[in-house]
Amino acid sequence: MTPPSKQQFTVVVPAAGVGKRMQTDVPKQYLPILGKTLLEQCLDNLIAHPRIKHIVVALHPRDPYFADLPVAKAPWLTRVDGGKERADSVLAGLNVLDDEWVLVHDAARPCLPHQDLDALLALADGEQGGILAYAVRDTMKQADKTGCVAATLDRSNMWHALTPQFFPLAVLRDALTKALNAQAVITDEASAMEWAGQSVKLVEANPCNIKVTQPVDLMLAEFYLSKLLNNGRSNL
Ligand SMILES: Nc1ccn([C@@H]2O[C@H](COP(=O)(O)OP(=O)(O)OP(=O)(O)O)[C@@H](O)[C@H]2O)c(=O)n1
Numbered sequence: 001m002t003p004p005s006k007q008q009f010t011v012v013v014p015a016a017g018v019g020k021r022m023q024t025d026v027p028k029q030y031l032p033i034l035g036k037t038l039l040e041q042c043l044d045n046l047i048a049h050p051r052i053k054h055i056v057v058a059l060h061p062r063d064p065y066f067a068d069l070p071v072a073k074a075p076w077l078t079r080v081d082g083g084k085e086r087a088d089s090v091l092a093g094l095n096v097l098d099d100e101w102v103l104v105h106d107a108a109r110p111c112l113p114h115q116d117l118d119a120l121l122a123l124a125d126g127e128q129g130g131i132l133a134y135a136v137r138d139t140m141k142q143a144d145k146t147g148c149v150a151a152t153l154d155r156s157n158m159w160h161a162l163t164p165q166f167f168p169l170a171v172l173r174d175a176l177t178k179a180l181n182a183q184a185v186i187t188d189e190a191s192a193m194e195w196a197g198q199s200v201k202l203v204e205a206n207p208c209n210i211k212v213t214q215p216v217d218l219m220l221a222e223f224y225l226s227k228l229l230n231n232g233r234s235n236l
């Protein structure tokens, strides 16, 4: 029996998006960052962690790029077809697994510190899953239809949800399947678990773990990733 502290895990990486907000010719996961594609940097960072044993990457069924990457032939990687929305791509990955726990991590987040992953994986010693997150630091405004402030929100308990998100596989797969069948709005794995009435732990994490979404994000990710790599991937 493997002691909990040595247990290894599989990560589902949704990478089937088109990156509309990035306004680039190629999907953002194939943009260059520090000499590799964003997706390769993300996968390299995950598999470099000693407790990650396998990665299931969900790709667009007609993705013309991935097969040309060296990582496409990695023995620790499985490819599945993604779906219309991120949640559909994640579920496609979950459906090929039979592990006890599973991580889900965005391909667009290459700057994950291994110290934060360690903290998240510690949840496997119990039964409650959770997500990496960090507390909101700005005043939060709700906009009205005219683009003016409708309200200032209480930010005292507001957090930015990051990934990885880490849950017992069977519970997550059941919750996500039922939530999607109910046409619930699911933008992360935690929202499916919340929809199903499950408790989700917030694990405080480094805000450097940004999701490359708009053009300016790639420059910032390059800065954070260079710091992370110079520091052995543990933290900045
Ligand atoms: N149908 C989809 C949509 C998104 N994703 C993945 O989910 C992650 C987070 O989604 P997001 O940042 O929104 O990526 P895109 O959907 O590509 O971006 P956009 O909304 O700007 O098109 C990305 O790694 C993306 O590739 C996916 O696997 N399947």
Ligand SMILES: C[C@](O)(CO)[C@H](O)COP(=O)(O)O
Binding pocket: 086, 106, 160, 161, 162, 163, 187, 188, 189, 211
């Ligand atoms: C999963 C996520 O990264 C958590 O913040 C986020 O919900 C993804 O949103 P997107 O619009 O699919 O990028």
